[in-house]
Every structure is written in C-alpha cells, then in structure tokens.
Amino acid sequence: MIKALLFDVFGTCVDWRSAIAREVAAVLPEVDALAFADAWRGEYDPAMARIREGGRGYVALDDLHRENLHRVAERFGVIAPDALSHAWERLDPWPDTVAGLSALKRQRIIAPCSNGSIALMTRLARHAGLPWDCVLGADIARDYKPKPEVYLASCAALRLPPEAVMMVAAHNGDLAAARALGLKTAFVPRLTEYGPDQRSDLGPEADWDVIAPDFLSLAQRLADGR
Template sequence: MTQALIFDVFGTCVDWRSSVARAVAQALPGVDALAFADAWRGEYQPAMERIRAGGRGYVALDDLHLENLHRVAERFGVTAPDTLNAAWERLDPWPDVVPGLTALRQRHILAPCSNGSIVLMTRLARHARLPWDCILGAEIARDYKPKPEVYLASCAALRLHPSAVMMVAAHNDDLVAARAVGLRTAFVTRATEHGPGQTTDLTPADDWDIVAPDFIALAQRLT
C-alpha cells in the first residue's frame, strides 16, 4: 500500500521555463528571455554531474544555479544581477498541481524529492502554495538524482520501506532510478515543459505503476 508520495518538482510540479523567462525579461530587458532560460537550465545537469561523478563535493543547487547564471550571462554578453537567481524560488505551478496535491494529501504523506535545496523548496512551496508535509530530496542525501541515495534517503527519513513510497515525475529517467531501488512509480505528462517543440518525455517509457495526464487524475487513481 502506498503511504507516501514524493515528487520531482522542476517540470513536474512547476513551469520553470515560463517563470524563469518572465524573471529574465524583467532583469535583462533586450535579452531573448526564453533562450536565456533554456540555456540556464541547460547547465543544470552538467553542473550536478560533476558532483555525482565525484569530481566535486556536494554543493547546494542554489549555488550551482548562481554559478550557471553568470556562465550563461557571459555567453549572452550581459551582466546578470545575483538577485535573478531567486527566479527559481518563484516558479508557478501547473494549473492541476495545487488541487491535485490537496486531494492526494487527504490520504498520503506528500513531499518533494527534488534536486533543489531545502530552502529553495521551502520558498518555492510558499510561492506556489504547494501543500507539502515535509521537504526531502537532494540536500538530505548530499547528492543528486538519479543517484539511488537520494530516493532511499527520502524513504528513510519517512521511516517507510521503498515499496510504500511512490515517486511521481514527468521524466522517465527519474522513474527508472526510483523503481531500481524499490519505489512505486507514477508518470505524469508535461508535454510543454521545454516549450511547444518538446520531443522528450511525451509518453511513458515503461509500464509505470500509474500513468496519468495530471495530478487530479493521479489523485482519482489513488483513492
């Protein structure tokens, strides 16, 4: 029986692309805001991979985002204020997320299992009104998804066997890693996370325990 659901956040729960682009347009007028947001996000995995591979000790995502911001700003030929980094704390939720989480919370413990830091997830939750019961994820594991330690640390913090925890994500690779260490899995499609031309994660890549079009449908499947 599933007792807790843990969630990928960037892309699955919130629309990072439009939200970051909005902040970029305000801070850096004249820059192609969507291109800048995509480039900033493009530095996300390479920055974490250096840590996952052991080439660098754990660094919180807030700090990686700031390093990446200045790297991308230089590429675009502009100087970005450090305050722009707070854009990642003000991402808007997809329309189904808050009502879906509210329904799910009636029967399940809910928490993010994100690569974001505890403070980033906390501030984001306050902005987006995400009704988490607690904040889990990369910082308690001192590593980054899809390393198995991140999923297992979240289960351990809840004192639940992985089989009693379901990972919810719009990214197939996240679910592959979660299933490999015994968690249940739910795929929720976010076909425009990367914009109208998205080509990845449009369909489930495996027979996940649940496949749903949104969080409201997910809640209905779990009642």
C-alpha cells in the same frame, strides 16, 4: 500499500521555463528571455553531474544556479545580478498542481524529492502554494538524482521501505531510477515543460505503476485503488 508520495518538482509540479523567462525579461530586457531560460536550464545537469561523479563535493542547487547564471550571462554578453538566481524560488505551478497535491495529501504523505535544496523548496512552496508535509531530496542525501542515495534517503527520513513509497514525475529517467530501488512509480506528462517543440518525455517509456494525465486524475486513481 503506498504510504507516501515523493514528487519531482522542476517540470513536474512547476513550469520553470515560463517563470524563468518572465524574470529574465524583467531584468535583462536586451536578451531573448526564453533562449536565456533554456540555456540556464541546460547548465543544470552538467553542474550536478560533476558532483554526482565525485569531481566536486556537494554544493546546494541554489549555488549551482547562481554559478550557472553567470556562465550563461557571459555567453549572452550581459551582466546578470546575483538576485536573479532567486527566480527559481518563484516558479508557477501547473494548473492542476495545487488542487491535485491537496487531494493527494488527504490520502497520503506528500513531499518533494527534488534536486532543489530545502531552502529553495521551502520558498518555492510558499510562492506556489505547494502543500508539502515535509521537504526531502538532495539536501538530505547531499547528492543529486538520479543517484540512489537521494531516493533512499527520502524513504529513510519517512521511516518507510521503498515499496511503500511512490515516486511521481514527468521524467521517465527519474522513474526508472526510483523503480530500480523498489519504489512504486507514477508518470504524469508535462508536454510543454520545454516549450512547444518538446521532444522528450512526451509519453511513458515503461509500464509505470500509474500513468495519469494530471495530479487530479492521479489522486482519483489512487483513491480508487487503480
């Protein structure tokens, strides 16, 4: 029986692209804000990969975002203030997110299993109204998804075996990593996470335990035992 739900956050719960572009436009009006947002996000995985692969000790995502901000700003020929890196704490939820999470919270424990730090996830939850029971993820494991330690540390923090926990994500790779460790899986697509020309994660790439169009549908299916 599923006792807890863990959630990917960036892209699955919140629309990072629109919010980041909005903040970039306010601070750096001379650049293409959407292109800047995409480039900034493009540095996300390479920065974490250096840590996952052992080339660098654990560095919280807050700091990686700031480093990546300046790397991208240099590429665009502008100077970005450090404060812009806090834009990742002010992302907007998808329309179904808050109501869906609230419905799911009435059934089970809910928590993020994100690459964001506890500080970042806490401030983002306050901004976006995400009703987590607690905050788990990278800071607990001191590593980054999809490393097994991140999922397992989150389960261990709840004192639950992996088979009693479901990972919810809009990214097939995240779910594949969780399933390999024994977690249940739920796929909720976010078809415009990367904008209107998105090419990846447009549908399920495996027979995930639950496939739902949004969080409210996920809550209903879990309530119905489907």
